[in-house]
Amino acid sequence: MDRDTGRRLRADAEHNTARILAAAEEVLAADPAASLERIGEAAGLTRATVHRRFASRRALLEALTEQLNQRYLTALDQSRADGAPPLVVFRRLTEIVFELKAGHRFAMELMSDEAGCHGGLTPEVADGLEEVFALLREAGEITATGADWCRQVYLALLQEADQLPEDAADLVEAGRSKAELVVRAVVGALGGQGSRST
Amino acid sequence: MDRDTGRRLRADAEHNTARILAAAEEVLAADPAASLERIGEAAGLTRATVHRRFASRRALLEALTEQLNQRYLTALDQSRADGAPPLVVFRRLTEIVFELKAGHRFAMELMSDEAGCHGGLTPEVADGLEEVFALLREAGEITATGADWCRQVYLALLQEADQLPEDAADLVEAGRSKAELVVRAVVGALGGQGSRST
DNA sequence: CTTAAGTGATACACACCTGTCACAGTTAGC
DNA sequence: GCTAACTGTGACAGGTGTGTATCACTTAAG
Numbered sequence: 001m002d003r004d005t006g007r008r009l010r011a012d013a014e015h016n017t018a019r020i021l022a023a024a025e026e027v028l029a030a031d032p033a034a035s036l037e038r039i040g041e042a043a044g045l046t047r048a049t050v051h052r053r054f055a056s057r058r059a060l061l062e063a064l065t066e067q068l069n070q071r072y073l074t075a076l077d078q079s080r081a082d083g084a085p086p087l088v089v090f091r092r093l094t095e096i097v098f099e100l101k102a103g104h105r106f107a108m109e110l111m112s113d114e115a116g117c118h119g120g121l122t123p124e125v126a127d128g129l130e131e132v133f134a135l136l137r138e139a140g141e142i143t144a145t146g147a148d149w150c151r152q153v154y155l156a157l158l159q160e161a162d163q164l165p166e167d168a169a170d171l172v173e174a175g176r177s178k179a180e181l182v183v184r185a186v187v188g189a190l191g192g193q194g195s196r197s198t
Numbered sequence: 199m200d201r202d203t204g205r206r207l208r209a210d211a212e213h214n215t216a217r218i219l220a221a222a223e224e225v226l227a228a229d230p231a232a233s234l235e236r237i238g239e240a241a242g243l244t245r246a247t248v249h250r251r252f253a254s255r256r257a258l259l260e261a262l263t264e265q266l267n268q269r270y271l272t273a274l275d276q277s278r279a280d281g282a283p284p285l286v287v288f289r290r291l292t293e294i295v296f297e298l299k300a301g302h303r304f305a306m307e308l309m310s311d312e313a314g315c316h317g318g319l320t321p322e323v324a325d326g327l328e329e330v331f332a333l334l335r336e337a338g339e340i341t342a343t344g345a346d347w348c349r350q351v352y353l354a355l356l357q358e359a360d361q362l363p364e365d366a367a368d369l370v371e372a373g374r375s376k377a378e379l380v381v382r383a384v385v386g387a388l389g390g391q392g393s394r395s396t
Numbered sequence: 397c398t399t400a401a402g403t404g405a406t407a408c409a410c411a412c413c414t415g416t417c418a419c420a421g422t423t424a425g426c
Numbered sequence: 427g428c429t430a431a432c433t434g435t436g437a438c439a440g441g442t443g444t445g446t447a448t449c450a451c452t453t454a455a456g
Contacts, residue, residue, distance in 0.1 A: 009401090009402095010400090010401055010402065012401095012402070012403095013401075013402060013403090016402090016403090045403080045404090046403070046404055046405075048403080048404070048405080048406090049402085049403060049404080052402080052403085
């Protein structure tokens with residue numbers, strides 16, 4: 001994750017790398033083409049320092065996606081900890097993802113041309129998501145079979161809900177959280193596959 | 199739409215502006231930060247010519263969004279021509295949008311900070327979309343009330359379906375078109391608002 | 397306290413994109 | 427065919443982001 005992988009970092013330095021990653025997360029979410037200058041500024045540091053921690057812009061993005069993938073992995077583990085019903089697992093997962101406010105896609109799409117076209121997600125994360133969808137499928141909550149379609153729909157609706165203002169009609173009306181809104185929308189989107197015949 | 203608004207253009211020149219817009223549509227869909235050089239190259243023209251037709255990059259993007267909004271408007275008119283059932287109207291609209299393969303969002307999001315935060319869409323287009331959703335709502339097909347949420351979900355799923363490979367499981371399995379997939383997914387996503395209680 | 401590590405400030409080279417211009421060659425339109 | 431319009435080529439200036447390096451200063455860690 002850091003430029004000098006061999007030696008150990010001083011405490012403040014390691015703290016700053018975290019600040020840079022956090023700042024990059026926030027700034028790049030608003031503007032994916034933001035300069036390292038602006039990222040450093042948001043982190044309260046200089047551009048030079050950003051370059052000391054991350055050799056190149058590319059390296060920073062890689063570290064960022066790695067961090068996000070790690071968060072997704074732990075979120076998957078936490079939500080599947082006990083043998084809860086699939087829909088509960090799915091709701092938990094969504095809540096956790098919203099809590100870590102990852103600005104979800106931004107960086108992933110930046111690196112999407114990198115790895116195996118899973119939308120920037122590590123294969124492990126993609127597989128973990130697919131397992132959750134498989135649970136929902138077995139429980140009869142959804143009927144869509146394509147792993148790619150399920151994943152993309154989920155990520156897309158996560159992003160849209162995230163950008164939704166807090167006072168949106170669909171939220172205040174029923175007093176629901178964004179996570180619940182996303183859960184219902186995703187289940188609905190992936191669930192009505194064979195019901196009607198229009 | 200063109201640099202010199204006062205005089206009429208020669209036939210080939212006008213033809214080239216269309217090529218530039220088409221090329222921009224395609225190239226910017228793949229890379230929103232693509233240079234005018236690459237856009238011109240994709241159009242079989244030089245960067246200088248691009249600048250002759252469009253005074254600045256900004257002007258090109260504005261013309262592009264204007265063109266897309268115009269297409270959306272005509273698509274809305276066509277789909278609502280006769281008094282067809284709401285679900286049929288919605289399906290028609292989606293099919294038309296897919297046919298003109300607009301690479302839907304790309305440019306809209308680029309200009310989204312411009313106008314009134316409707317995701318790059320003209321107020322007229324946003325209103326037209328909302329009318330379609332109102333029809334679906336009255337017919338009991340959907341229950342979501344937020345215009346923003348409905349629109350964003352629709353646009354997001356349009357984009358995801360567009361990027362879906364032709365041989366995706368959810369498509370070949372039932373022999374359905376992408377348009378039908380989107381229609382069902384959107385109706386499902388916006389329709390299950392008050393049914394269950396997790 | 398002392399040392400090594402980290403940072404800020406500054407400067408530099410490099411590359412890319414934008415916008416404009418001038419000039420020569422080509423093409424549409426009458 | 428003639429003329430005006432259009433394009434290609436090449437060049438230029440200005441701006442911005444990247445990556446590197448140096449020096450003085452501050453701070454964590456032993």
